[in-house]
Amino acid sequence: MYIYLKLMNELEELIRKEPYKDGQKLPSIRMLSEQYKCSKSTIIKALDELERRHLIYAMPKSGYYVVKGMNAAQSEASPILNFSAAAPDPNVFPYLDFQHCINKAIDTYQKDLFVYGTAKGMSSLIEIVRKQLMGYQVFTEERNIFVVSGVQQALSLLAAMPFPNGKQKILIEQPSYHLFIENLETRRMPVIGIERSYAGIDFDRLEKIFQTEDIKFFYTMPRFHNPLGCSYTSKEKKRLAKLAAKYDVYIVEDDYLADFEQDSKADPIFAQDDSSHVIYLKSYSKIIFPGLRIGIAVIPVQLAETFRLYKKHDDIDSSMLSQAALEIYLRSGMFDRHLAKIRSRYAARAKLLDAALKKEAARSGGAFTYEHSNYPFIHTHIMLHETISAEKLIAKLKRSSILLESMDRNYLNNFERENIVKLNATNVNEDEIERGIERISAIIAESIQLH
Template identity: 30%
Template sequence: MLEKYIINLNKEDKFKYIQIYNNIRRLIEENKIKDNEKLPSIRKLSKLLDVNTITIINAYKKLQTSGYAMQKVGSGTYAKRKDSVRNLRKEYSMALKRISKENMKKYIDFIGETACGDMFPVKSFKNILNEVLDRDGQEALVYQEALGYEGLRKHIDDVFWKSKIGKDNILIVSGAQQGIDIISKALVNINDNVMVENPTYSGALSVFKSRRANIFEIPMEKDGVDIKALEKIVKKNNIKCFYTMSYFQNPTGISYSLKKKKELLNLANIYDFYIIEDDYLSELIYDKDIEYVTFKSLDRNDKVIYIKSFSKVFLPGIRIGYVISPGELKETIKNYKINTDISTSSLMQRALDLYLSKGLWVEYINYLNSIYLPRYKYAKECIKNFLKDTVEFNDPGGGLHFYLKIKNNNIDSMKLFHLCKDNKILITPGVLFYKNQVEGLNYFRIGFSETDEKDIFRGITAISDILNMK
């Protein structure tokens, strides 16, 4: 009944939306507005309270960002009691932990983020390891120089950067996550302002939260971040950095257009902030219209901090990656790396170096593309054929996953996760990728790196049955 929403507003207060927010929040906390109860439409409430619709929109937005309401597309805004806003990430994590390693084999695994271990050429890499040990002996097992093994840094420069970066500007790290962590320690202090894509990689969110930074989320569009929204933020705030995944962003699968890369680089120069570029899965480009051009390769003002991991496609169990820093941050980032773990595995650095120098890397990536391209096409067709009435999605054109938006207002991604799990299917709910977890309740991610075509068909048709339940 609308009577419960009658609020005595102080007409002199220009922030009426805060008054409305506080009163509706109180009604929710006192259980006078029930959990999951539909709130009045914007038009109805604005008429009842004699305020303009923008005031109600702002009040509802604040309720959503504070975790007291959620919006269901095409249906309206619904109340959510604070104590019912669970720690959804923890709930997801605990649910997975309850599955034993042995039982995991019985599930269709759509949560994988790395190339399947079955793809990795164990025999050839074993030969590489033996060759390194025969060649270098105990030297292969001792700590390297602070930047990492010189041979590997030189081959990274030669193979991936056409000798334009210089080996002394490359820092070997233990995977992309460590790269984000040490960059954050070098750059971000308490209450510093950072920007991230919305949604974004949960590991980056965790790092910036641990630094107690103020996190500004910028919505994603089909070709990258919303530039206008980002510019509004940088005009009003002193921003330290913007974290971005330039190719097949996790979770959306979006890749940046060349136009947006140039616009972002221009803004970084004007407003003096760094772009942290996490080059994620760019080895797996299936759409020939997607051109590989990194932010770093376009950077003329030393504003890009580049991170690349080999773990996602090459060595999932052995953490190796590298960072290319702007000149003024190079020593600081190197020192934080040393303070974190002294040195990344010497043996693995030398093995990867030899792997690159023998040209085996290119062979392996070509092999991965030959396996994953048909799997990607098949997964896309299954989504189109079986989920067309229940989800929306953008075609990523590469990578190892799809990000889906649920159309059904009667189910959210956590409920879907649990129902899928009961049917021996594992998906990733969207709540993991948002600072405010409830924003992700309409989304889920499915990866195809750990599944063959048979399991892709079985899994997607089962998800279709679940989403179509009345």
């Protein structure tokens, strides 16, 4: 990432955290240069960019001053604590960066944007995505990379198309991604579930299913599982890859939160695949914004042509404007700047959420339990005491202006559900997380006393 882009993040964070008032002066260019150990020209470039974004303004021969507006709005506490929203925090959407990229895309790719593209995707985007994927230990050729209209489209195509193994059923973790479950059940696809918990998955049970059932592919979220929040270990990922090869079962690896990984040794299942049985999916929805509707699918050679044909018949191509803007966004270094900012923000919230849940679970006397992680993430879950109704608890919390969500939608209709609720701190201010968890814990305690 360019130095001035990194510096912009630092200065934005300084403005956000410090109690600056509207019109308050920032430290001088010389002081900032000394503080951040970079040249004055780099400081000026970063400040000029922040001024263009209306976060600060310049006074000739005086200095730079804070514009309160957006900064104040972000820090203002909401009367509702929303622990149910999974969409990225709108306050960290890279609106101005991406607006610039869209305008630049229109100028750069004028003729290309207004004709049909290809089902495979824009070649210049695929080129830079291939290089980016290397950072996630996903080494592949451009011919295997497809641009899709979100991971949901890739899943829909994979569920519908025939596979070389000639098998029919889809195996899915329980709980799992609710929109994929709805897709499968609405279209009456042959699907079965296997339980996954914070402790992992029963590999003996998984192998038995691979061996005896007609499994086309196994859909899994090995990293920061939605909605549980847990991840497979490296040993478990290797075992999954070996089982897939042994029983000719494909694995569809939904690595939608790869950008937020904190463990440098946590490679995807794809990195363990020696038999071309892993299909790797990556999303940009959670890191940039959902409306972008651009995802990436890495498809093994033996599936690529069938996938291309199914995608062509599904939508001809994914939005060329979104693809071109994303290509410029990635190539310019803006993505790295935004990633550093959102990683830092989410990591802080994840630590606060983890600490608060750990403390309150220990004090709850068994009313609910929480599994602590070495790498906590922004979303997780708690297990309620068997006497507590998740549905009634959620309704009671709503009356107290706290939003939680059950996991009913995350299960197949015929699969037995655990008594758990999910929590997501993506849209909760850092200074509200501890108070919110304390209030949730108190209402859970009240609920168990009623029994």
